[in-house]
Structure formats: C-alpha cells, structure tokens
Amino acid sequence: xxxxxxxxxxxxxxxxxxxxxxxxxxxxxxxxxxxxxxxxxxxxxxxxxxxxxxxxxxxxxxxxxxxxxxxxxxxxxxxxxxxxxxxxxxxxxxxxxxxxxxxxxxxxxxxxxxxxxxxxxxxxxxxxxxxxxxxxxxxxxxxxxxxxxxxxxxxxxxxxxxxxxxxxxxxxxxxxxxxxxxxxxxxxxxxxxxxxxxxxxxxxxxxxxxxxxxxxxxxxxxxxxxxxxxxxxxxxxxxxxxxxxxxxxxxxxxxxxxxxxxxxxxxxxxxxxxxxxxxxxxxxxxxxxxxxxxxxxxxxxxxxxxxxxxxxxxxxxxxxxxxxxxxxxxxxxxxxxxxxxxxxxxxxxxxxxxxxxxxxxxxxxxxxxxx
Amino acid sequence: xxxxxxxxxxxxxxxxxxxxxxxxxxxxxxxxxxxxxxxxxxxxxxxxxxxxxxxxxxxxxxxxxxxxxxxxxxxxxxxxxxxxxxxxxxxxxxxxxxxxxxxxxxxxxxxxxxxxxxxxxxxxxxxxxxxxxxxxxxxxxxxxxxxxxxxxxxxxxxxxxxxxxxxxxxxxxxxxxxxxxxxxxxxxxxxxxxxxxxxxxxxxxxxxxxxxxxxxxxxxxxxxxxxxxxxxxxxxxxxxxxxxxxxxxx
Numbered sequence: 257x258x259x260x261x262x263x264x265x266x267x268x269x270x271x272x273x274x275x276x277x278x279x280x281x282x283x284x285x286x287x288x289x290x291x292x293x294x295x296x297x298x299x300x301x302x303x304x305x306x307x308x309x310x311x312x313x314x315x316x317x318x319x320x321x322x323x324x325x326x327x328x329x330x331x332x333x334x335x336x337x338x339x340x341x342x343x344x345x346x347x348x349x350x351x352x353x354x355x356x357x358x359x360x361x362x363x364x365x366x367x368x369x370x371x372x373x374x375x376x377x378x379x380x381x382x383x384x385x386x387x388x389x390x391x392x393x394x395x396x397x398x399x400x401x402x403x404x405x406x407x408x409x410x411x412x413x414x415x416x417x418x419x420x421x422x423x424x425x426x427x428x429x430x431x432x433x434x435x436x437x438x439x440x441x442x443x444x445x446x447x448x449x450x451x452x453x454x455x456x457x458x459x460x461x462x463x464x465x466x467x468x469x470x471x472x473x474x475x476x477x478x479x480x481x482x483x484x485x486x487x488x489x490x491x492x493x494x495x496x497x498x499x500x501x502x503x504x505x506x507x508x509x510x511x512x513x514x515x516x517x518x519x520x521x522x523x524x525x526x527x528x529x530x531x532x533x534x535x536x537x538x539x540x541x542x543x544x545x546x547x548x549x550x551x552x553x554x555x556x557x558x559x560x561x562x563x564x565x566x567x568x569x570x571x572x573x574x575x576x577x578x579x580x581x582x583x584x585x586x587x588x589x590x591x592x593x594x595x596x597x598x599x600x601x602x603x604x605x606x607x608x609x610x611x612x613x614x615x616x617x618x619x620x621x622x623x624x625x626x627x
Numbered sequence: 628x629x630x631x632x633x634x635x636x637x638x639x640x641x642x643x644x645x646x647x648x649x650x651x652x653x654x655x656x657x658x659x660x661x662x663x664x665x666x667x668x669x670x671x672x673x674x675x676x677x678x679x680x681x682x683x684x685x686x687x688x689x690x691x692x693x694x695x696x697x698x699x700x701x702x703x704x705x706x707x708x709x710x711x712x713x714x715x716x717x718x719x720x721x722x723x724x725x726x727x728x729x730x731x732x733x734x735x736x737x738x739x740x741x742x743x744x745x746x747x748x749x750x751x752x753x754x755x756x757x758x759x760x761x762x763x764x765x766x767x768x769x770x771x772x773x774x775x776x777x778x779x780x781x782x783x784x785x786x787x788x789x790x791x792x793x794x795x796x797x798x799x800x801x802x803x804x805x806x807x808x809x810x811x812x813x814x815x816x817x818x819x820x821x822x823x824x825x826x827x828x829x830x831x832x833x834x835x836x837x838x839x840x841x842x843x844x845x846x847x848x849x850x851x852x853x854x855x856x857x858x859x860x861x862x863x864x865x866x867x868x869x870x871x872x873x874x875x876x877x
C-alpha cells in the first residue's frame with residue numbers, strides 16, 4: 257500500500273522527479289564509488305595507492321629532476337631524480353634524426369601541412385572540404401619534395417640522415433595511408449567471383465600474414481638486392497615503407513572482410529532489386545557499412561603498424577628508439593635507460609592515443625541508431 | 628504479337644527451380660496482365676517467395692522461361708539491369724540501407740541508375756514520401772523509425788524508380804498488428820493507381836479487397852488460381868480448403 261496522496265486515477269499519473277540522491281553529483285558518487293561496503297573500501301584503498309604513486313612519482317619526475325646538465329655525473333651532482341638532461345641535449349635528434357640543422361624548417365613545414373592535408377579526410381563536415389581535398393591529393397608530392405629536396409633549389413637530403421620521430425611519422429603515415437586502399441581492394445578481391453583475382457588476393461594475404469614483419473624488413477634491406485637487376489639503387493626507406501604497407505594491408509583486408517561478412521544478405525538483395533551495379537553496390541552499400549563496422553579493427557591494426565615501425569632499428573634506421581639506444585651507448589649518458597625509454601614511450605603514446613580517440617569519435621559520429 | 632506482349636507484362640512458362648537437389652518450383656505457368664493485382668498465398672515453404680524472387684532474378688531459375696516487359700530473363704547483365712530498374716520490390720525485413728537517411732535511401736537508385744540530377748531526385752523522393760505519408764521523416768535514419776514507417780519508406784524507395792511492376796514479399800509479416808494496417812493502406816492506395824502488383828501475403832482481407840486474382844501454392848506448384856470471390860467461397864481443391872480453414876478459423 258502506497259501513500260494515499262499519491263493515488264491518481266488510472267491514466268492521470270504525472271511524471272515525477274526521481275527519488276533524491278539517485279541523480280546528480282551525489283548520485284554519481286553513490287553509484288560508482290560507494291555502492292556497497294566492499295566498494296567503499298576499494299575506493300579508499302585506491303585513493304591511498306594513488307596518493308603514494310603521485311607523491312613518489314612527483315619527486316622523481318619533477319621535484320628532484322634535472323633538466324640542465326652536460327652528462328650523467330653532472331645530473332647526479334645536482335639532485336638524484338630523473339636526469340631529463342639526456343632528452344634535452346638530444347631533443348633535436350629525437351625529433352629530426354641527423355637531418356641538417358639549416359634545413360629542418362622543411363620538416364616543420366611538412367608536419368604542419370600534414371594537418372591541413374589530413375583534416376578534410378578525417379573530418380567529413382569541415383568547411384571548403386572539396387578544395388581542401390585537392391590539397392590532400394597534392395600533399396604527398398609536396399611533402400616528398402620538401403623533405404627529400406633536389407627540386408626548386410632545395411638541397412637534396414640523403415634518406416640515411418632521416419631519423420627520430422620524423423622517420424616514424426614518414427614510415428607510419430605513408431604506410432597507413434597506402435595500406436587502407438590496398439587492404440580494401442584485397443578484401444574485395446578475396447570475395448570476388450573472378451577466380452584469378454580471388455586466388456591472387458588470398459595468396460598475398462596469407463603470405464603476408466604468415467611471415468613475421470622482421471623477416472619482411474630483412475628481405476627489404478638485404479635480399480631485394482639479389483632480385484633486382486644489378487646497379488639499381490632502390491632506396492632502403494622506400495623498400496621498408498612498401499613492406500610495411502603490404503604487411504598491414506593484409507591485416508586490414510581481413511578486418512574489412514569481417515565487416516563485409518557482417519552485412520546482412522538483405523542489403524545486397526535490396527541493392528540488386530533497385531538496379532545498382534556491382535561497383536555501385538560496393539561503393540554505396542557494402543563499403544560504407546563494412547568500414548564503419550571495422551573501424552575498431554582498422555585502427556587497432558594502424559596502431560600496431562605505427563608501433564611496429566620501431567622494428568626498423570634492426571636494419572639500421574634510427575627511429576626514436578634507435579636514437580635512444582644511441583644516446584644510452586654514449587658514455588656521457590650511460591645508464592639513463594628509464595628516462596630515455598619513458599620519453600620514447602611518450603612519443604609513441606601521443607600518436608597512438610590520438611588515433612584511438614579519433615576512432616571513438618568517428619564511431620559515435622557514424623552511429624545512426626537512436627540519436 | 629506485339630499487342631499480346633503489351634498486354635502481359637510477366638510471362639512465366641514451364642519454369643522449374645531447384646535449391647541444390649530440392650525441387651522448390653515445379654512447372655510454373657503464369658501470365659500477369661498490365662495493371663493486374665495478384666495475391667499469392669500458401670503454407671510456408673511452398674515456394675511463393677521464391678517465385679516472385681525469380682521474377683527479378685534474385686533467384687535464378689534452371690529451366691523454362693520468364694519474360695518481363697517482353698525481355699527474356701537470362702544471364703545477360705544488360706537485360707537484367709533493364710528489368711530490375713522496372714521492377715520494384717518490397718521485402719519482409721524492409722532491407723533499408725541503415726547508413727543512409729530516408730531521403731538518401733529513396734534517391735540513391737534514381738541518381739545512380741536513372742542518372743537523374745540530385746535536385747530532381749530529391750523532389751521525386753519527397754513526392755513519394757508524401758504519398759506514403761512520412762515526408763517529415765525524410766532526414767532521419769531508418770533505425771529511428773518504427774517498423775511500419777520503415778516498410779512505407781521501402782515502398783517509397785521502390786516507387787522512386789517508377790517501376791512498371793511491384794513485387795511484395797510478405798510485406799507485413801515482420802510488423803506489429805498496429806502497424807500492419809498503415810502498410811496495407813499504403814498498398815491499397817497504390818493498387819488504386821493501377822500498378823501491376825504481385826503480393827505474397829497472409830493478409831486475406833487485403834486479398835479480398837484489392838486482388839484481381841488469388842494464387843494458391845503448395846509444395847512448389849500452383850494448385851489453384853481464381854478471383855478472390857470464388858477462391859474464398861468455392862475453392863476447388865481439398866488442399867486449398869484445408870489451408871483456408873486453417874488461416875481463416877483461428
């Protein structure tokens with residue numbers, strides 16, 4: 257039996273506010289942190305652990321850290337926290353590798369233009385998208401000329417001077433940009449009714465997935481010379497990018513194939529029934545839905561690829577990890593592996609985290625259910 | 628000769644179809660005249676859906692002939708595209724494109740198959756969305772509509788191609804009772820415009836109201852066909868009588 261005053265005639269019950277303490281800030285704390293005795297204990301325990309971590313971490317990272325010193329003993333003389341001096345002194349190398357100092361503006365310019373070029377591709381609602389897409393198409397050539405030089409009075413820079421975060425970006429961005437279209441074609445090829453196309457796609461995908469990336473990189477750096485006609489000087493960096501692209505395209509293809517197979521048969525029947533051709537169906541029905549379903553898998557593969565670029569250190573290219581190892585091998589900085597590797601980790605984390613957040617945003621934006 | 632082709636928009640002649648070794652359609656002979664409304668009924672698994680899916684070649688028949696608008700259905704892709712753009716189809720599960728808005732669902736084929744300018748296609752689509760009484764939903768996505776609304780969008784999408792024939796494959800079977808009526812009303816209105824319609828359905832009320840002919844199928848064969856009046860009052864075969872008693876007396 258409820259209170260008498262709340263007795264409404266059937267069909268006249270108004271919407272009432274929820275009971276106090278179930279919504280708002282208080283409700284949130286109650287629901288998420290103190291919903292039961294054991295949860296309350298866990299919350300307090302976590303807070304204490306957090307305090308210990310922050311207190312200890314803060315002194316090592318910030319309070320006792322040294323930014324300005326010429327070598328490790330110099331650091332230790334000042335304080336015994338982190339010796340960030342190794343990063344500060346070699347910061348340029350971490351970012352640009354051995355790219356000539358006077359020409360580094362070219363890297364900076366390419367980097368800034370990259371955002372302009374990527375914006376219309378990443379954000380479909382952007383203003384003047386049509387015009388910006390033209391720039392996006394031109395960007396690879398602009399960036400190539402800017403970075404490599406040899407045209408328009410720009411000094412030619414040998415690729416063996418490339419290194420650091422810039423090298424990671426060049427390999428990562430190029431491979432990602434190339435492996436998505438290639439992966440889509442492979443996924444479609446694998447589903448194709450044309451036997452030859454199907455066989456080629458399956459062989460390519462299975463071979464690339466069945467071989468470790470390191471093997472492919474070794475092939476790129478050494479064995480390819482045996483297959484190519486003698487005297488051809490096929491740039492090592494380009495070979496690496498091609499191998500990386502092939503490798504991740506195979507994975508992307510399988511992710512997208514999963515997306516394609518998740519599309520109900522009725523979609524194809526409806527497309528057939530209104531008279532769309534195979535390519536129209538692929539473009540307007542299959543791919544938009546398959547890609548949307550595959551976003552988490554695609555971004556997963558891209559993040560994996562981006563971090564796999566560190567493997568190029570094995571064939572002698574100096575990405576941030578390689579630069580870090582070189583710094584550690586220097587007698588002046590010997591033993592500062594924590595600081596160095598932490599910094600390298602941050603470089604990678606920033607990019608990978610950005611990709612991850614972008615994919616979440618995109619999923620939400622493309623969601624067409626109940627919004 | 629020409630006159631006859633004009634008169635009959637669909638001609639099916641001694642048509643057989645197998646799924647693997649299962650004989651789903653047996654010796655089907657059917658002629659459908661311009662503007663005729665045909666309701667096909669029968670127990671599930673009797674091949675009625677397969678029959679209308681053969682008419683726009685969503686299913687491929689193995690023997691016999693089907694011609695639509697005087698064009699013989701064969702492996703020829705040009706013929707197939709011509710037929711499909713003239714034959715609209717509405718499915719049991721709507722099959723709207725979930726990533727496109729209602730309006731885009733309707734304009735996709737006019738723009739890309741009929742090569743219509745986008746503005747004209749938009750106008751055309753709005754006209755048909757008004758006819759199925761949901762112009763205000765044009766910018767929404769299918770997932771945000773009720774089943775009945777989705778099915779009406781599917782009807783509008785098919786009509787935007789200005790088809791000469793409309794096929795309905797159990798259009799109300801996936802709907803709540805409240806929504807069946809709104810879809811049937813749309814179909815009745817369409818019938819009144821003189822559209823040639825082949826409807827697979829269990830809605831006998833619809834059959835009585837608009838059908839020129841009711842076809843009863845069982846185990847892959849056409850058992851009986853007649854005007855609705857005679858079909859419901861004087862069925863000739865025992866199989867039909869049994870079927871009618873089962874669906875009318877529950």
